[in-house]
Amino acid sequence: MAVSKEELFARYKKLKSEGVNISLMELKKQMEAEESQSQQSQPVQVEQHKPTGFSALSQQNLNTSSSCPNSGVSAEQLTLPTPMQPSDYSNSQPLPNWSTTYSSMPSTQIDQTNELPLLPKYEVNEAMQNSYSNNFASNFNYDNMFGQQVNNSVNHANTFQQQPSETSQSSNVYEIPKNIERTKYCVIGYPLGHSLSVYIHEAGFRSLGLNYSYEILETPPETLVDRIKYLKYNDFAGFNVTIPLKLPVTMFLDEIDNSADLIGAVNTVVINPDRTMKGYNTDVLGFRNAIPKEVTLAGKTIGILGTGGAARAAITAFALEQVKQIKIYTRNIPNSIELLNYLRTKFPTIEFNAFQIERIRDLSDINILVNTTPIGMQGRAADLTPVEENELKTLPQGAIVYDVIYNPKKTVLLKLAQKNGYKTINGVDMFIHQAVAAEEIWTGRTPDFKDMKIAALENL
Numbered sequence: 001m002a003v004s005k006e007e008l009f010a011r012y013k014k015l016k017s018e019g020v021n022i023s024l025m026e027l028k029k030q031m032e033a034e035e036s037q038s039q040q041s042q043p044v045q046v047e048q049h050k051p052t053g054f055s056a057l058s059q060q061n062l063n064t065s066s067s068c069p070n071s072g073v074s075a076e077q078l079t080l081p082t083p084m085q086p087s088d089y090s091n092s093q094p095l096p097n098w099s100t101t102y103s104s105m106p107s108t109q110i111d112q113t114n115e116l117p118l119l120p121k122y123e124v125n126e127a128m129q130n131s132y133s134n135n136f137a138s139n140f141n142y143d144n145m146f147g148q149q150v151n152n153s154v155n156h157a158n159t160f161q162q163q164p165s166e167t168s169q170s171s172n173v174y175e176i177p178k179n180i181e182r183t184k185y186c187v188i189g190y191p192l193g194h195s196l197s198v199y200i201h202e203a204g205f206r207s208l209g210l211n212y213s214y215e216i217l218e219t220p221p222e223t224l225v226d227r228i229k230y231l232k233y234n235d236f237a238g239f240n241v242t243i244p245l246k247l248p249v250t251m252f253l254d255e256i257d258n259s260a261d262l263i264g265a266v267n268t269v270v271i272n273p274d275r276t277m278k279g280y281n282t283d284v285l286g287f288r289n290a291i292p293k294e295v296t297l298a299g300k301t302i303g304i305l306g307t308g309g310a311a312r313a314a315i316t317a318f319a320l321e322q323v324k325q326i327k328i329y330t331r332n333i334p335n336s337i338e339l340l341n342y343l344r345t346k347f348p349t350i351e352f353n354a355f356q357i358e359r360i361r362d363l364s365d366i367n368i369l370v371n372t373t374p375i376g377m378q379g380r381a382a383d384l385t386p387v388e389e390n391e392l393k394t395l396p397q398g399a400i401v402y403d404v405i406y407n408p409k410k411t412v413l414l415k416l417a418q419k420n421g422y423k424t425i426n427g428v429d430m431f432i433h434q435a436v437a438a439e440e441i442w443t444g445r446t447p448d449f450k451d452m453k454i455a456a457l458e459n460l
Contacts, residue, residue: 003031184235185442186215188227188249189242193218194379194407196456197240200432203455204439204447221248228252231271238270238442240435243374246309253279263312268438280441283313286434287404288321290425295400297321301365305329305357305386306372307336310404314370319347326350327366329357360387363394371403376411385412393420400424406431409460428456 012027022030187197201214219227221244228249231239241249246265250256253266254276260266266279287310291297300323304311307330315326326343330336336354343352363369375386385392392413395401401417406427414424432453439447 003028003035007031183210183212183237184215185212185238185240186217186231186236187240187242188217188219188224188231189245190218190220191379192216192242194377195242196407196431196459197435199455199459200435200452201439203451204435207448207451208439208443208445210443219245221245224248224252232275232277236271238268240438241267241269243308250279253277255279257281259284263309263316265309265312267309267434268441270441280438281309281313282434282437282441283310283430284316284320285437286430286432287313288317289433290427290429291402292425297323297368299324300367301325301327303327303329303363303366303369304372305370307332307339308372310372311370312339314372314404315343318368319343319350323350326352328352328354329360330354331357357386360391361394363387363391363399364396366395366399368400368402369395371401371405371411371413374405376403376408376413377405378407382408383412385416387413389416389420392416392422395420395422397421398423403427404430406456407460409457428453428460432456 008028008031011031012022015022015027185201187195195216198214198216202212205212205214217227217239224245246267249266249269250260253269256266256279260279260281263281263284265283266281268280268282270278270280272278297318298321302314302318302323302325304314304326307328311328315328318326328336328340333354333356340352340354343350357373369387369392371386373386375381375384392401400423401414402425403411403414404427405411409426409428410418411426414426417424432449435452436447436449439445
């Protein structure tokens with residue numbers, strides 16, 4: 001039975017205000033069951049109509065590809081009555097702490113001479129306003145991906161064992177769209193002053209013999225609505241998403257793949273010919289494939305600095321590998337409680353705990369320390385480290401320090417780690433692996449990993 005978006009959001013808001021934690025998908029199923037029981041006891045005549053939003057998804061799609069919490073909400077139907085200012089955004093929701101695609105290319109400005117087609121005015125109801133300013137991760141339904149138990153995710157765990165030369169197998173993770181004929185792609189986020197995305201994606205397209213273009217489009221949060229409209233009506237076939245938009249962009253997607261539902265964030269989007277959009281996440285695959293295959297993860301204790309999109313990718317990758325414990329270091333512990341509770345439910349054999357990042361003193365039980373914050377990134381606190389040397393030296397011998405930042409290749413954190421004899425992993429390989437997977441989604445073909453890595457290193 002179909003449940004209208006208005007009824008769904010109204011019930012969801014009411015339950016949340018009463019302190020009841022439930023995902024939109026679970027609530028939708030519950031409401032459909034109630035409606036079904038009601039109609040069985042008192043039959044009514046139902047007018048046939050074309051399904052939209054949640055009701056447009058078949059049961060098969062629900063089992064294989066999760067629906068976005070605001071499924072069916074397109075950019076044409078939404079607008080923010082009062083655009084949020086950067087200060088408003090930061091006050092209402094801590095920004096994700098990491099970017100997949102920061103770059104050194106100048107931002108590409110929208111040609112103001114090309115007028116956009118007239119579109120219906122956007123409208124955002126109160127429930128959707130709240131979802132924009134609150135924790136987006138809490139609105140996702142993870143059940144379709146995780147299934148009943150963690151060990152049911154064996155296909156993902158096997159995929160993580162791939163090496164750079166085997167990235168073609170990663171297509172098994174994604175449902176590859178077909179008949180994409182347009183050739184324009186881009187990355188959106190803010191700021192993008194030091195991104196290498198244009199170099200690696202153009203190298204990947206060339207390795208496939210494709211004359212596709214890739215642009216850098218800086219997009220502050222308050223301009224996201226207009227940016228989505230611009231992309232949909234200017235023949236873009238897809239785009240990448242980086243901070244601070246990996247969570248807000250989900251409001252405008254018609255569907256999200258299991259890869260994005262897995263961690264509650266989107267970094268790759270396909271724009272279909274009918275202008276519907278589907279979101280994916282390639283960060284989990286990219287993160288895991290960057291760790292050398294000889295490194296044993298099962299039974300280890302992991303420290304994660306940050307709680308943004310990359311942190312969720314790292315947590316998911318480690319959880320699928322059956323680590324013993326994951327310690328999350330964050331600036332805002334209360335905002336992490338819902339995520340922690342969810343992870344504890346889905347991964348009952350793994351211990352999850354949150355700590356204040358500013359109060360790190362002892363890391364003696366951490367086997368792998370991962371930085372997913374932007375601290376140390378070129379052009380953004382490049383001369384700083386999220387962990388000072390005295391605290392870093394408390395890591396045990398043989399520990400690994402993994403920084404997902406790729407520009408510069410060697411951050412202050414990695415320099416300090418090497419100085420004190422620890423093994424290190426930088427963010428370059430993760431960056432390339434996630435980009436390879438993105439192009440597989442866009443084209444259905446696997447670009448050359450080595451060509452893309454060379455392009456990145458040449459422009460660092």
